[in-house]
Amino acid sequence: MKEQDLCCExxxxxxxxxxxxxxxxxxxxxxxxxxxxxxxxSDSTRIRIMxxxxxxxxxxxxxxxxxxxxxxAISHQLRLLRASHLVRTRREGxxxxxxxxxxxxxxxxxxxxxxxxxxxxxxxxxxxx
Amino acid sequence: MKEQDLCCExxxxxxxxxxxxxxxxxxxxxxxxxxxxxxxxSDSTRIRIMxxxxxxxxxxxxxxxxxxxxxxAISHQLRLLRASHLVRTRREGxxxxxxxxxxxxxxxxxxxxxxxxxxxxxxxxxxxx
DNA sequence: TCAACATATGAACATATACTCATATGTTTC
DNA sequence: GAAACATATGAGTATATGTTCATATGTTGA
Numbered sequence: 001m002k003e004q005d006l007c008c009e010x011x012x013x014x015x016x017x018x019x020x021x022x023x024x025x026x027x028x029x030x031x032x033x034x035x036x037x038x039x040x041x042s043d044s045t046r047i048r049i050m051x052x053x054x055x056x057x058x059x060x061x062x063x064x065x066x067x068x069x070x071x072x073a074i075s076h077q078l079r080l081l082r083a084s085h086l087v088r089t090r091r092e093g094x095x096x097x098x099x100x101x102x103x104x105x106x107x108x109x110x111x112x113x114x115x116x117x118x119x120x121x122x123x124x125x126x127x128x129x
Numbered sequence: 130m131k132e133q134d135l136c137c138e139x140x141x142x143x144x145x146x147x148x149x150x151x152x153x154x155x156x157x158x159x160x161x162x163x164x165x166x167x168x169x170x171s172d173s174t175r176i177r178i179m180x181x182x183x184x185x186x187x188x189x190x191x192x193x194x195x196x197x198x199x200x201x202a203i204s205h206q207l208r209l210l211r212a213s214h215l216v217r218t219r220r221e222g223x224x225x226x227x228x229x230x231x232x233x234x235x236x237x238x239x240x241x242x243x244x245x246x247x248x249x250x251x252x253x254x255x256x257x258x
Numbered sequence: 259t260c261a262a263c264a265t266a267t268g269a270a271c272a273t274a275t276a277c278t279c280a281t282a283t284g285t286t287t288c
Numbered sequence: 289g290a291a292a293c294a295t296a297t298g299a300g301t302a303t304a305t306g307t308t309c310a311t312a313t314g315t316t317g318a
Contacts (some may be wrong), residue, residue, distance in 0.1 A: 013194050026176060026180060034176050038171040045277095056149065093285065098170060102248075106217035107240045112167060199309095
């Protein structure tokens with residue numbers, strides 16, 4: 001049989017814990033949106049773009065030059081960032097300037113850096129993924 | 130020609146802005162680790178696992194049951210979470226209990242939820258990715 | 259030691275995604 | 289309007305990744 005895998009069909013599950021956990025779970029839509037948001041943060045090119053924009057706006061070719069990535073690749077990534085409301089644009093003549101669109105970008109990056117700072121300190125033991 | 134794409138080879142680039150941005154960029158290793166960390170947050174199954182563990186530890190089959198995902202899939206995902214130091218384990222007999230390993234999990238999820246809360250409010254106009 | 263159970267893991271497969279290339283769109287200057 | 293330039297985008301491709309399936313590992317009780 002194979003309905004829901006039926007692992008630990010009796011004793012092991014803790015129904016009261018499951019109910020408690022269920023009660024404070026965000027709704028499905030939020031969970032999906034959350035994953036989508038962090039997906040945007042999950043590529044180092046996009047992270048580098050956001051870091052580059054941390055202090056001031058830059059045009060597309062500035063970013064491409066700064067990161068050593070092709071204009072096309074940058075443009076594709078900027079599109080994703082914009083779709084997630086993480087950057088905004090301002091046109092000035094032929095150039096388009098991008099800047100961060102949300103204070104959460106800073107907070108999220110900071111929390112992330114904080115985490116990797118902590119984990120890299122004294123816990124190199126289980127790097128064997 | 131094709132060396133570095135040579136977009137805006139002269140006038141457009143703003144060298145002083147590029148230098149400024151360069152100066153406050155995290156080092157390459159951190160940027161890579163950051164992306165790796167957020168990659169873990171970029172899947173809704175893993176997000177759901179972390180939310181489920183927000184208040185209390187759960188054993189593997191609890192999580193599988195709660196999320197309606199196979200034991201194997203959960204186990205694979207837990208491995209990633211553990212490798213990123215986001216969850217920790219405690220064995221009790223045949224069961225293995227997982228719990229959050231880091232206060233950053235809460236902060237990161239909260240910032241993320243905050244962001245999607247803001248963007249979903251009145252800006253449905255550019256959902257056309 | 260063996261059966262039963264909970265969890266972990268390797269291989270395989272289907273899908274997602276980041277880049278390149280070619281080209282389109284939009285802007286300025288002549 | 290045409291040329292030059294900055295940016296955007298569609299198609300194609302190589303790689304990454306999440307799940308399933310089969311099976312291994314580890315624990316308990318007989």
